[in-house]
Amino acid sequence: MLNEVIISSTRVRKALLESDIEAANTYLGYPYFFNGLVVAGNKLGRTIGYPTANLHIKEAEKLVPGNGVYAVTIVWKGQVLLGMMNIGVRPTVDGSKRTIEVNIFDFNQDIYDEYLTVNVYERLRGEIKFSGLPALQAQLAQDAIDAKQVLQQITP
Secondary structure (H helix, E strand, O other): EEEEOOOOOHHHHHHHOOHHHHHHHHHHHOEEEEEEEEEEOOOHHHOOOOOEEEEOOOOOOOOOOOOOOEEEEEEOEEEEEEEEEEOOOOOOOOOOOEEEEEEOOOOOOOOOEEEEEEEEEEEEOOOOOOOOOHHHHHHHHHHHHHHHHHHHHOOO
8 A cells, every 4th residue: 555545566567558657666666677688779879879778678578668768777787877768669760660779878888788777767758750860869869858857866
């Protein structure tokens, strides 16, 4: 029970699927997290100034939040890093397959075939199809600002 609400795995799953990260984290008592293996992507992010670690989640049953952009922390080799994550089909670049991509702020290392733990703190926005790469870049710049503001409140 929390604030007279019965907490159940069904309630947590529903919150995650509806991208209500705040509720899911409140129900859990900690940030929702998952582990993923960094795999090769199409490397478009690095060409527009936002390189991403494309994640593959091996556990087929692991619940992934709904499509959108999120403020996240990433744990890699014991380091806690700040970033933003996109989950979705990437409609601006005619994507069709759902992907999980993490942009780690101020980070430039080869981490292919390594595991990351992603802690999800807040959904910043839903998935949007932009008119082109310049519009996407402008939005990513704003997403980074928004994510840093969220993360500044929860990390020392």
